[in-house]
Amino acid sequence: MKVWQQPLPQIYNQLSDAELRVRIASAKETLGDRLVILGHHYQQDAVIEFADFTGDSFELSRRAAEQKGAEYVVFCGVHFMAESADILTPEGVRVMLPDLGAGCSMADMANLDQTLDCWAQLQETCPDQTVVPITYMNSSAAIKAFVGEHDGAVCTSSNCRNVLEWALAGAGRGERDRGGRGDTGTRGRGEEEVHYADDRALTAPVSASPRPRVPASAHTTPNSPRIKVLFFPDQHLGRNTAYSMGFPLDKMVVWDPNLDLGGNDARRLREADFVLWKGHCSVHQLFRPEHVEQVRAQHPGMKVIVHPECRWEVVQKADATGSTAFIVKQIEAAPAGSKWAVGTEVHLINRLAREHPEQQIIVLSECQCLCTTMYRIDLPHLCWTLENLVQGKVVNQIKVDAQTRKWALVALDRMLAIKGTGSRAPAKTAALPLD
Numbered sequence: 001m002k003v004w005q006q007p008l009p010q011i012y013n014q015l016s017d018a019e020l021r022v023r024i025a026s027a028k029e030t031l032g033d034r035l036v037i038l039g040h041h042y043q044q045d046a047v048i049e050f051a052d053f054t055g056d057s058f059e060l061s062r063r064a065a066e067q068k069g070a071e072y073v074v075f076c077g078v079h080f081m082a083e084s085a086d087i088l089t090p091e092g093v094r095v096m097l098p099d100l101g102a103g104c105s106m107a108d109m110a111n112l113d114q115t116l117d118c119w120a121q122l123q124e125t126c127p128d129q130t131v132v133p134i135t136y137m138n139s140s141a142a143i144k145a146f147v148g149e150h151d152g153a154v155c156t157s158s159n160c161r162n163v164l165e166w167a168l169a170g171a172g173r174g175e176r177d178r179g180g181r182g183d184t185g186t187r188g189r190g191e192e193e194v195h196y197a198d199d200r201a202l203t204a205p206v207s208a209s210p211r212p213r214v215p216a217s218a219h220t221t222p223n224s225p226r227i228k229v230l231f232f233p234d235q236h237l238g239r240n241t242a243y244s245m246g247f248p249l250d251k252m253v254v255w256d257p258n259l260d261l262g263g264n265d266a267r268r269l270r271e272a273d274f275v276l277w278k279g280h281c282s283v284h285q286l287f288r289p290e291h292v293e294q295v296r297a298q299h300p301g302m303k304v305i306v307h308p309e310c311r312w313e314v315v316q317k318a319d320a321t322g323s324t325a326f327i328v329k330q331i332e333a334a335p336a337g338s339k340w341a342v343g344t345e346v347h348l349i350n351r352l353a354r355e356h357p358e359q360q361i362i363v364l365s366e367c368q369c370l371c372t373t374m375y376r377i378d379l380p381h382l383c384w385t386l387e388n389l390v391q392g393k394v395v396n397q398i399k400v401d402a403q404t405r406k407w408a409l410v411a412l413d414r415m416l417a418i419k420g421t422g423s424r425a426p427a428k429t430a431a432l433p434l435d
C-alpha cells in the first residue's frame with residue numbers, strides 16, 4: 001500500500017532523543033488512560049520504551065480491543081496491524097500509525113484486483129472443486145474481507161495448522177448462506193480467554209519426519225467436491241505449514257499474480273491441494289540454508305530456531321520453527337548456558353539477547369534482517385502524533401470502511417471460532433530438545 005506521510009514540522013527532527021523522550025512521556029501522562037500505545041516485537045527499543053503492551057500483531061490488536069475507556073490507540077507497527085486494530089476495537093476508538101509510510105512489503109504483495117482475477121481463474125479451471133481462501137494476518141483489510149466473504153478465514157503464524165485443517169475439512173463451506181459466521185461447535189470470541197501468543201505452530205523440529213498426512217478423506221468425500229486452499233500472501237508460511245501436516249511439495253503450486261493461471265498449467269492447478277500466493281517477507285526470506293550450516297560449523301551445540309516465514313529449505317535445517325511468540329517462549333524457558341541462533345527480525349533478537357545474558361543468543365545471519373518499514377516509526381513521529389493528540393488533533397488515523405470491516409471481522413471471528421486457534425500447545429509439543 002502506497003500512502004503519503006506528510007513531512008514532520010522541523011522541530012521534531014531537531015530535538016535530541018533525550019528531549020523527545022521527555023516530551024513523549026509528558027504527552028503520555030497528559031493523555032492518561034485515554035491512550036494506549038502498542039509496540040510490535042520488531043519495533044526499535046527507543047519506541048518500545050513507551051509501549052503499554054508489546055507482542056505480535058494480533059495479540060496487540062486484542063490488547064487494544066480489551067482496553068476499557070481508551071479513546072486512542074497509537075500502533076507502533078505497520079499499516080495492516082493498525083487496520084486490524086481498527087477492525088477489532090469499538091467504533092469510537094481512533095487508531096493511529098505514527099508514520100503512514102510504515103507498510104509491510106508482504107501485505108503489499110497481494111491486492112484485491114489480483115485476488116479477484118485469481119479467484120475467477122481458479123473457478124474456471126477447477127469448476128468441480130471447492131477453493132477455500134485463507135489469509136495470513138499480514139495482509140490488507142481488503143484481502144481479509146475477500147476471504148471473509150468467500151467462506152475463508154484469517155490465520156496467524158501460531159494457529160496456521162489449525163486453520164488449514166479446518167479449511168480442508170470443509171468447515172467453511174456455505175457459511176455465507178448461514179449468516180457468515182463460523183459454526184465449528186467450539187467457542188466464539190468472548191466465551192473464553194483466548195491467548196494468541198501460544199506455541200501451537202510448527203513446534204517440532206521440522207527436519208524430523210512430517211506429522212501424519214491429513215487423510216485424503218478429510219478434504220474429499222464421495223458426496224463433496226475436492227477442497228483446495230488458496231493461501232495468501234506468504235508462500236513460505238503456507239508451504240512450511242502444509243508440509244508439516246504431511247502434504248508433499250508436489251501438491252503445492254505457487255500463484256504468480258502477474259501470469260496467466262498464476263504461471264501454472266491447468267492440470268497442475270487442478271491436482272494441487274495448496275495454491276500458494278507468490279508473496280514473502282523481505283526480512284525472513286533473507287535467511288538461507290547455508291547460514292544454518294555456518295552456524296553449526298562455528299558454534300557446535302547451538303540450536304537454530306526460525307520463524308515459519310523463512311524459506312522451506314531453512315526450516316528443514318533448523319532445530320525448531322515457530323511464531324515470534326513461540327521463539328520468545330522457548331528462550332524464556334531455556335536454562336542458563338543455552339545457545340541460540342535465531343532466524344527472525346534483528347530488533348527482537350537483540351532485545352532477547354539483552355534480556356537473557358545468561359544465554360548466548362545470536363542472529364542466524366548478519367544479512368541486515370531488519371524490517372525497514374517498521375523502523376520508520378521513531379521517536380520524532382511518535383512525539384508528533386502524541387503532541388497533536390494533546391492538542392485534540394488526530395493525525396494519521398487508520399480507518400477501515402464499514403463494508404470491508406464487516407467481512408474482515410467475519411474472517412477474524414471465524415479464526416477465533418476454530419478449535420485450537422487460541423489454546424495452548426499440548427505438552428508434548430511445548431518442549432525443545434535442549435542440550
Ligand code: SF4
Nearest residue numbers: 104105106281283371
Ligand atoms: S517483518 Fe516482514 S512480514 Fe513483518 S512487517 Fe516487516 S516486512 Fe512485513
